[in-house]
Amino acid sequence: MRQYLALAILVLFTACKKDETPLDNSTAPLSIEFDNIAGDKNLQLNTGVYTNAANEPFSVSVFQYFISNVKLTTTDGKDYVVPQDSSYFMINETDVASHSVKLHVPQADYSSLSFIVGVDSLRNTMDISRRTGVLDPASYSDHGMYWGWNSGYIFVKLEGTSSSAPVDASGQRYFRYHIGGFGGYSTPTINNIRSVTIDLTRAGIASVRRDRETNVHLMVDVLKMFGGSSSISIASNPTVMFGPFSVNIADNIPGMFRHDHTED
Amino acid sequence: MINRKLTMGVLLVLLFYACSKQVEQQYAVFRQPGNFPAPAYNxxxxxxxxxxxxxxxxxxxxxxxxxxxxxxxxxxxxxxxxxxxxxxxxxxxxxxxxxxxxxxxxxxxxxxxxxxxxxxxxxxxxxxxxxxxxxxxxxxxxxxxxxxxxxxxxxxxxxxxxxxxxxxxxxxxxxxxxxxxxxxxSSNSRYDSIMRGEGPLFTQEENEGYGIFQQKCGSCHKEPLFTDLSFRNNGLRPGPLNDEGRFAITLNAADTYKFKVPSLRNLAYTAPYMHDGRLRTLNAVLHHYGQEVQETLNLDPLLRQTDKPGIALTEAEKLKLLAFLRTLNDKKFITDKKLSEQ
Structure with missing residues (x-):
């Protein structure tokens, strides 16, 4: 009798334990690489010279952007949403480690990847105590990704020099594109949040397994920021920040992201 | 006897503890003034x-x-x-x-x-x-x-x-x-004491000024904060910087030249006035509303109720209004040691 009881208790405990941790045993590493390029050249800050769709030569000195709200979809149509609190990333060209977004996701075959370029409106209006990591306005050393005067994050920042840019107050021919705007706290205004969905089937689905680290390699082309649904001229618009014109650049943003290959 | 002494001692200690606790509480506790609404801050x-x-x-x-x-x-x-x-x-x-x-x-x-x-x-x-x-x-x-x-x-x-x-x-x-x-x-001006029925009363001049205020100013400078917290264009001629105010935040053309309605509390201490501090005295402010309101983009409809934009005020009304506005000065607020650099 006692033996049966012990067995029953054991079974009960095992059963309970299983229920508590349904996914942990099956997660595996997945990295998403954001490889910044300029057309058919690698992006080289300051030294590389590129030509945009308006035939203007330019160099890039700052390129950084937020990636957030990452979601994966399996080949059989199931969604895996990366937990909200760990789904904010800052890709900064000067920081190589930041180019690779490291995730742990359930083992599965993923055929689609989606994310937001920028920060969703909820996080833009959240209590300061919830803004940690890359969302902490104190976390940016030189190039802030947060507008204090008009509370909200800068989603994408591209700055550089171009002979097509007019001479600015500091005597340089500099262009500055700071794209942000989440739609406004209480009064509606521009919304430059853009979501990107990438079909992984053409260049290789991500088969995530415990015994390896799968890497989805994306190309992010700065040239596409100037050309896509709108052609952007540095000469005509050397400074684009929070203003109506920024929507034209925001509309080009999804076209910058392309899946190159998957390593697994 | 010993027991009683001990009890007394314990009681005294407890009393002291309670008092010091109370002092700290009073010092740091947020109290909603009796004549104020619930705060917006979380x-x-x-x-x-x-x-x-x-x-x-x-x-x-x-x-x-x-x-x-x-x-x-x-x-x-x-x-x-x-x-x-x-x-x-x-x-x-x-x-x-x-x-x-x-x-x-x-x-x-x-x-x-x-x-x-x-x-x-x-x-x-x-x-x-x-x-x-x-x-x-x-x-x-x-x-x-x-x-x-x-x-x-x-x-x-x-x-x-x-x-x-x-x-x-x-x-x-x-x-x-x-x-x-x-x-x-700031909730301890004469106005506040009067509103809370703490004793003082308006003088006749202040009372008449209060009536003029309610009739001509109170819809934007809403009591008891003396602002309705909205954004309005009060007809200032755009300055050299052409500051477009709220438009920069909403990018909505209907917000061009609108600025937050400021409170009228403590005006005696806060000169100069307006978003760019262009008016140095309250007389200049009243002169603006009486004589100098400009028909600029999005001028507030409340300043457009007569043929001439602005608020019609006689000199006698201005004096009464100024008398009322003085009741909004809160000396206790500007001298409260608790708020000073220590």
């Missing part, structure tokens, strides 16, 4: 404590918040001027660089829903980031402010007292500053 998300308030006050008066350690919040928000920059149309920040707008009072902010003249900041906890990082104000990065606080000899212990940990974060720093700012409550 007090549940930032419980005000004596230590948190004191830390916020120390930060408020500490020039460490600026790039060259010369400018504190208190530099441009001077208590004796109801936390404005008395006598300055616009303020000079680091290296005497000039801003473009008049410093607003740190006063009754717990009831405000947006901050700054254009309402660009929607949460008091995010407001200090603006002056800290502004090129013409403190010109510092938030990260660097935190590093300076972390390496200070005194701050880590003060954070521990206030928030239970020596860790110095953006959140605790902003919440401490909010605790101080939320406690900057």
């Amino acid at each position: 007090l549940a998300g930032n419980e005000i404590t004596g230590k948190g308030f004191e830390l916020g006050r120390k930060l408020f008066y500490d020039p460490l918040l600026s790039a060259d350690n010369t400018i504190s919040c208190g530099t441009c928000h001077v208590q004796s001027a109801a936390f404005t920059h008395h006598g300055h149309d616009i303020s000079h920040g680091i290296n005497d660089r000039l801003g473009s707008r008049n410093a607003q009072p740190i006063m009754n902010l717990a009831w405000e829903k947006t901050f700054m003249w254009d309402g660009g900041v929607a949460d008091l906890d995010l407001q200090p980031i603006v002056p800290i990082t502004s090129h013409v104000e403190m010109n510092e990065t938030l990260g660097n402010v935190l590093n300076k606080l972390r390496s200070s000899a005194v701050y880590p212990a003060l954070y521990k007292d206030a928030f239970g940990s020596t860790a110095i974060t953006t959140a605790t720093t902003m919440k401490a500053l909010s605790q101080f700012m939320v406690m900057c409550i």
Whole structure:
């Protein structure tokens, strides 16, 4: 009798334990690489010279952007949403480690990847105590990704020099594109949040397994920021920040992201 | 006998403990003035404590918040001027660089829903980031402010007292500053005492002024805060900078030239007036509303009720109005030692 009881208790405990941790045993590493390029050249800050769709030569000195709200979809149509609190990333060209977004996701075959370029409106209006990591306005050393005067994050920042840019107050021919705007706290205004969905089937689905680290390699082309649904001229618009014109650049943003290959 | 002595002793100790506790509570507790509505600030998300308030006050008066350690919040928000920059149309920040707008009072902010003249900041906890990082104000990065606080000899212990940990974060720093700012409550003017029925009464002149105020000013400068917290164009001729006000935040053409309606409390201490401090006296303000309102884009409909835009006021009415406005001055607020640099 006692033996049966012990067995029953054991079974009960095992059963309970299983229920508590349904996914942990099956997660595996997945990295998403954001490889910044300029057309058919690698992006080289300051030294590389590129030509945009308006035939203007330019160099890039700052390129950084937020990636957030990452979601994966399996080949059989199931969604895996990366937990909200760990789904904010800052890709900064000067920081190589930041180019690779490291995730742990359930083992599965993923055929689609989606994310937001920028920060969703909820996080833009959240209590300061919830803004940690890359969302902490104190976390940016030189190039802030947060507008204090008009509370909200800068989603994408591209700055550089171009002979097509007019001479600015500091005597340089500099262009500055700071794209942000989440739609406004209480009064509606521009919304430059853009979501990107990438079909992984053409260049290789991500088969995530415990015994390896799968890497989805994306190309992010700065040239596409100037050309896509709108052609952007540095000469005509050397400074684009929070203003109506920024929507034209925001509309080009999804076209910058392309899946190159998957390593697994 | 011994037992009784012991009991008395214990009682005395308890009494002392209770008293000291009460003193601290009184000192740090947020009290909604009897004639005020419920505050807008989320007090549940930032419980005000004596230590948190004191830390916020120390930060408020500490020039460490600026790039060259010369400018504190208190530099441009001077208590004796109801936390404005008395006598300055616009303020000079680091290296005497000039801003473009008049410093607003740190006063009754717990009831405000947006901050700054254009309402660009929607949460008091995010407001200090603006002056800290502004090129013409403190010109510092938030990260660097935190590093300076972390390496200070005194701050880590003060954070521990206030928030239970020596860790110095953006959140605790902003919440401490909010605790101080939320406690900057001006609710003890003569007007307030009269409204709460505490004894004093309006003089006849003040009373007539109050009537004129209610009829001609009170819809925008709504009691008891003396602002309805909205954004309006009051017909100032655009200045040399062509500051478009709220438009910069919403990009909505209907918001061009609109600015936050300022409170009328403590006007005796907060000259000059208007978003760019262009009017040096209250007489000039009343003259503006009486004679100089311009038909600019989005002029407020309330200033357009007669053939000539503005508010018709006789000289006698102006004097009565000024008498009423003087009842909104709160000497206790500008001299309250609790709010001063220690």
